[in-house]
Amino acid sequence: MMGLSFLLWTASSSVNFADASLAWPLLLDDSGFTVRICITAFSDGRWTPRWTRAVAIAILLVFLVGILEALGLFSTRSFLPLAIGCVLLTLSALLARYKSLTSLMAKQQLKWVALGLVVGISLILSARAGAAVAARSTMPMTGTILLECLFQLGIVIIALGFLTSLLR
Amino acid sequence: MTGMMAALFLPAASDSLPSLGGRLFVAYRIAWWALFALAVVAAGTALLEPSTHPLILGLRLTKSIVLMAVSPSCSAAEPILSRR
Numbered sequence: 001m002m003g004l005s006f007l008l009w010t011a012s013s014s015v016n017f018a019d020a021s022l023a024w025p026l027l028l029d030d031s032g033f034t035v036r037i038c039i040t041a042f043s044d045g046r047w048t049p050r051w052t053r054a055v056a057i058a059i060l061l062v063f064l065v066g067i068l069e070a071l072g073l074f075s076t077r078s079f080l081p082l083a084i085g086c087v088l089l090t091l092s093a094l095l096a097r098y099k100s101l102t103s104l105m106a107k108q109q110l111k112w113v114a115l116g117l118v119v120g121i122s123l124i125l126s127a128r129a130g131a132a133v134a135a136r137s138t139m140p141m142t143g144t145i146l147l148e149c150l151f152q153l154g155i156v157i158i159a160l161g162f163l164t165s166l167l168r
Numbered sequence: 169m170t171g172m173m174a175a176l177f178l179p180a181a182s183d184s185l186p187s188l189g190g191r192l193f194v195a196y197r198i199a200w201w202a203l204f205a206l207a208v209v210a211a212g213t214a215l216l217e218p219s220t221h222p223l224i225l226g227l228r229l230t231k232s233i234v235l236m237a238v239s240p241s242c243s244a245a246e247p248i249l250s251r252r
Contacts, residue, residue: 004199006239010207010232014214145223152227159238166241 006159013155048100052093059086084125091117109165116161123154200239207236 047053066079098114101107127150134143211232215225 003239003241004196004203006235007200007203007207010235010239011203011210014207014210014228014232016220141221145221145227148224148227152231155231156234159235163238163241 002162006162009155013152049093049096052096055086055089055093058089062086080128084128087121091121109168112165112168113161116158116164120154120156120158120161123150123157127151127154204236204239207232 047056062079062082062085065074065076065082068074069076069079094110094114094117098107098110101110127147130143130147130150134147211229214220214228214232217225
């Protein structure tokens, strides 16, 4: 699933990330993101801690909102902020799982994934925040390249975090 | 005696992973190749956009190569990870 998810991410992140009118790539991008963290956090199928069940339900609801917005049935633009909230909640679940692990090897592997995710998500969110600010004013080409660099670098760091944990 | 008979006729325990096969695995491989083709087409289409800056195209291409390279490693490792 993780391998398939990375391939889907290649396709969905090959468009201009700052263009909010591209609803389907945005939906695939952020939903795939959440799925990747979920697979890592709950690889054994156990929803621990208990509050993560509520997070899973929230993810499904936000995904539904995203589909309705992409189909034009909802005129709101609430998917992206809600999806970012879901990503951060899932990341918190991953960190909670990391703290609760007793196996040293599993802990070391999850450490690399968590490190890649925290750094990568920070870069991606910085790029998205920069794009949101730039949408209200004109931005020079250097700024656009810098934001694109942050976004793409964030994706690469997340992928390398997963790869490092698998190779070590 | 029973232990000796079991050792003779029962398959020996092995630490290696069972070989992958079956319809589910075939479906997985088809899905993998379909998504790989989609990823290549998406990356190729992004390169053909004339209005995009060459540096941005380079960044997107690099990212696509990294993700496509990481994907088989994740696919290969999943049976190992799920056994833990």
